[in-house]
Amino acid sequence: MAIGDVTAVPGTDDVYYVDTGMYETEMYGSVYIIDAERPAFVDTGIGTNHEYLLDALDELDIAREDIEYLLPTHIHLDHAGGAGYLADACPNATVMTHEIGVSHLVDPGKLIAGTKAAVGDQWEFYVDPKPVPEDRIEPLTDGDQIDLGDRTLSVFHAPGHAPHQTMFLDSKDDLLFTGDAAGIYVPEREEVRQTSPPSQFDLEACLDDVRTIEEIAPERICFGHFGSCEYSEELMESYKRTLVEWVEAVRQKREELGDDDAVIEHFAEHTQMTDLWGERKASEEEKLNVRGVLGYLDWQAEQE
Secondary structure (H helix, E strand, O other): OOOOOEEEOOOOOOEEEEEOOHHHOOOOOEEEEEOOOOOEEEOOOOOOOOHHHHHHHHHOOOOHHHOOEEEOOOOOHHHHOOHHHHHHHOOOOEEEEEOOOHHHHHOOHHHHHHHHHHHHHHHHHOOOOOOOOHHHEEEEOOOOEEEOOOOEEEEEEOOOOOOOOEEEEEOOOOEEEEEOOOOEEEOOOOEEEOOOOOOOOOHHHHHHHHHHHHHHOOOEEEEOOOEEEEOOHHHHHHHHHHHHHHHHHHHHHHHHHOOHHHHHHHHHHOOOOHHHHOHHHHHHHHHHHHHHHHHHHHHHHHHO
16 A cells, blocks of 8 residues: 555445555555545544545545545544644535544644654654634534434544544444554554553553453454554454553663663664664654653652
8 A cells, every 4th residue: 555545444335544644654644534425534634745635535536525524533633633624625524523622723833832842853744734713623522423424423532542532433334443542553564553652641541442442342443553454352452461561661661771861762773663664753653652651650650
């Protein structure tokens, strides 16, 4: 699969995902298009190269005026950065995201500053998000349902990765759009990797989110990073182990080295993703995730 490609989610005839070329990396960022009676995007990408998403509508013969919903799973800019751009291009679409995040898409100043602090040099791959007009956005909360005509999306709050994260369960094909709640899926290896960015990563809440996914037990999971795979108990058990082992590895390395910068550099230098994501993206991904865990460990110590 190449950047810009549109692929059908297996087992469906009207749900697709687009490789958005996020960070100029293939098979890292995916945005979903549901060609329902009331069509919708799930997630909106980073904003950069949002034209790929509009091209996908043309390829699928979906008029931009027919898009009814833009549904960021959460407001991190790799998922919601394109919301304002797509709202401009799809004039009848309503943006819907968790109530905690609504004000930040209307006035993204703090969101931009927080993202720059979190991603560092990777900011060069972003564009400033366009504000979403206040009359074009509505809040979501746990238990809400979104009517797409021939199916319903049920909303599940999943705050471990970020307090403004939701998941969407599709009633027609039993798909669960997880954002980052189920981790980062690597299709080439059929494995799920950790995602633990600063500043709101919470291990216990992340594990609770995975347990919610296990209770739902959908037919398929649709990941924000990257693509779709069949649900299995084994996959979710492996992700829970990955999260726990990842946090423990960072904790032990901090204890050993006694210097957070050295901890960050250690994991960046020992990443195992260079062959798939390239040296720069793989290294920066590790740095981001380590910083998130270090912040979580500091927060945990304060609670104790």
